[in-house]
Amino acid sequence: MPGSTSIFLHGGLLVGGAVAWALAAAAIQKRPELDIPLNVLGINRSPYGEVLALAVQGPIDQSFQVGIYGSIGIRKWDEVPPKNHWDTSIRDFSIGRLISTMDAVSQINTNPKPVSPAHRLYLRSQAEKKLRFAYNLDPSQYSNYNSLHFFLTEPAVGSHKQLTPAAEALAHQTIAYCLKQTNDPRPSLTAAAACTNLLDLMVSDYRFGNKKHTSREMREILALLDRCLAEYESISRQWEAGGQWQLLSPMRFQECQDRHTFILKIRHAARTSVANLENPSAPTPQR
Amino acid sequence: MRLFRLTLATIFQRKSWAVCLFVVGTFPFALPLISSATEKPILIQPARIQTAWACLWLCTLLWGLYTSAKKGESNARSGIGEYFQTNGTHRIRQLFEIWLATFCFIAPLVVLTILISHFGAIPTDPREHAAWLALNLQYGTLFILVVAPLMALSTSLASRFGGITGFSGSLLLSVYGLYGVGYLDNMLKLEENPLLRALWTYSPQYRYADLTQRLYFKTGALPADAFLLTALYFTGILAVFAVISSLCFRSHK
Numbered sequence: 001m002p003g004s005t006s007i008f009l010h011g012g013l014l015v016g017g018a019v020a021w022a023l024a025a026a027a028i029q030k031r032p033e034l035d036i037p038l039n040v041l042g043i044n045r046s047p048y049g050e051v052l053a054l055a056v057q058g059p060i061d062q063s064f065q066v067g068i069y070g071s072i073g074i075r076k077w078d079e080v081p082p083k084n085h086w087d088t089s090i091r092d093f094s095i096g097r098l099i100s101t102m103d104a105v106s107q108i109n110t111n112p113k114p115v116s117p118a119h120r121l122y123l124r125s126q127a128e129k130k131l132r133f134a135y136n137l138d139p140s141q142y143s144n145y146n147s148l149h150f151f152l153t154e155p156a157v158g159s160h161k162q163l164t165p166a167a168e169a170l171a172h173q174t175i176a177y178c179l180k181q182t183n184d185p186r187p188s189l190t191a192a193a194a195c196t197n198l199l200d201l202m203v204s205d206y207r208f209g210n211k212k213h214t215s216r217e218m219r220e221i222l223a224l225l226d227r228c229l230a231e232y233e234s235i236s237r238q239w240e241a242g243g244q245w246q247l248l249s250p251m252r253f254q255e256c257q258d259r260h261t262f263i264l265k266i267r268h269a270a271r272t273s274v275a276n277l278e279n280p281s282a283p284t285p286q287r
Numbered sequence: 288m289r290l291f292r293l294t295l296a297t298i299f300q301r302k303s304w305a306v307c308l309f310v311v312g313t314f315p316f317a318l319p320l321i322s323s324a325t326e327k328p329i330l331i332q333p334a335r336i337q338t339a340w341a342c343l344w345l346c347t348l349l350w351g352l353y354t355s356a357k358k359g360e361s362n363a364r365s366g367i368g369e370y371f372q373t374n375g376t377h378r379i380r381q382l383f384e385i386w387l388a389t390f391c392f393i394a395p396l397v398v399l400t401i402l403i404s405h406f407g408a409i410p411t412d413p414r415e416h417a418a419w420l421a422l423n424l425q426y427g428t429l430f431i432l433v434v435a436p437l438m439a440l441s442t443s444l445a446s447r448f449g450g451i452t453g454f455s456g457s458l459l460l461s462v463y464g465l466y467g468v469g470y471l472d473n474m475l476k477l478e479e480n481p482l483l484r485a486l487w488t489y490s491p492q493y494r495y496a497d498l499t500q501r502l503y504f505k506t507g508a509l510p511a512d513a514f515l516l517t518a519l520y521f522t523g524i525l526a527v528f529a530v531i532s533s534l535c536f537r538s539h540k
Contacts, residue, residue: 010530010533010534013526013527013529013530014526014527014530016523016526017522017523017524017525017526017527017529017530018523018527019523020519020520020522020523020526021489021520021523021524021527022489022523023523024516024517024519024520024523025488025489025492025520026488027516028492028495028516028517028520029488031513031516033510033513034495034509034513034517036494036497036500037469038466038469038470038472038473038494039500040466041337041341041344042337042341042499042500042503046322046333046334046337046503047319047322047323047324047327047330047333047334047337048318048322048323048334048337050322050323051321051322051323183327183329183330184326184327244326244327247325247326247327247328248326252326
């Protein structure tokens with residue numbers, strides 16, 4: 001190919017391409033419907049995300065403890081699993097025991113200095129990142145939502161929990177997401193749990209003198225809680241009619257039943273608390 | 288087209304393309320069995336869509352870019368490029384023939400994914416069928432516009448700097464364009480920085496070609512003007528990368 005033709009061709013492609021790239025980039029960024037939130041391989045809020053969220057429940061509990069207490073390591077050497085782990089004869093040796101002993105030993109904390117405030121702050125921020133990651137995999141997952149909520153409301157200073165803006169936003173975001181899932185009753189339970197968390201902290205704030213949330217707002221959240229539980233019961237009946245409860249393992253089914261029973265009790269307690277706040281002089285109804 | 292036929296035969300002989308075909312063809316039907324779709328059958332189709340397109344992206348970015356890099360490097364190092372140059376095949380034509388040979392293994396994967404996504408996960412309502420087909424074809428077109436120049440870039444970088452540089456450079460660029468720009472955007476929302484904002488604006492934003500979420504949430508096909516704008520954007524990037532690749536490509540050491 002003659003040299004000048006090649007130069008013109010290259011130059012033309014380069015200039016034309018760069019102009020098209022720059023102009024189209026500016027135009028695309030003005031189209032909000034083309035923008036999608038970051039979601040690697042679409043894992044978050046997908047069926048695979050839901051399974052991963054279940055799988056990370058165990059490690060999340062560890063992250064929670066690390067964030068709140070600073071470490072999960074056993075403090076001293078003699079707090080390691082009882083001496084008889086070591087005083088076993090050759091006959092009792094097994095790979096399983098060896099592995100569980102090594103597992104316990106690997107977590108021994110031999111540093112005599114307690115966790116410094118700066119390190120504690122760092123561990124807290126790392127724990128929050130992990131809890132958020134687990135929450136984002138599936139916002140309707142009951143335990144991961146509650147772990148993140150309790151972490152956000154754990155007081156860094158002071159002795160009582162407060163309804164922080166982050167926890168309130170998290171609860172409302174979770175409720176909005178869960179109420180859209182009409183093919184499964186379990187997200188409605190998570191939404192109901194979010195309502196109970198909001199009520200618990202609103203009432204607690206009120207009792208400690210922060211009257212930011214009125215009893216009218218608490219009544220609205222109570223109504224939302226009733227709606228979430230009604231959704232749960234309605235979809236649950238559909239599942240029963242369609243035989244979909246049989247697709248769950250017995251452990252998951254029982255877990256769901258236990259959570260439902262627990263939230264019903266919390267709802268009863270919440271109604272009583274709100275009624276007492278509105279009418280402090282009325283006698284407390286007996287159970 | 289002798290170099291094209293030679294490269295095609297060499298890739299075919301190595302048989303690693305069969306792994307990609309197996310992954311793209313079977314995983315969309317097998318992987319939903321380990322998702323929450325086993326508890327909620329209504330989620331089988333969204334899980335299938337997600338798996339199909341994710342497998343296509345992974346196979347193309349890992350196998351496709353790696354094979355392009357290997358062929359580019361071997362063409363320069365083994366003397367084949369020099370041989371074809373002395374026989375009248377210009378180096379840019381060599382680059383085109385190597386690219387075409389690798390692309391012949393990627394194109395069927397794209398077609399297979401579109402077929403699985405269309406027939407294996409089509410909405411029940413017949414009124415949505417036309418839009419579903421349109422969205423799948425739009426996705427396939429944008430995917431090819433994104434991946435084709437990356438493969439050429441991988442080949443040309445590998446011919447000059449070695450296979451590892453070619454593969455890792457193009458792979459990092461594609462991952463940055465898919466996900467890195469999203470992280471950068473989140474950071475810029477926290478705190479603005481003019482330099483990073485300029486970098487973000489003119490980075491190749493491959494995330495606009497990832498239409499999986501539109502399929503998954505059934506938000507419908509892209510409007511015609513938005514699709515043409517996005518296609519123009521990626522065509523501009525294709526032209527620039529084509530020039531860079533043709534300048535960078537070497538037919539012999």
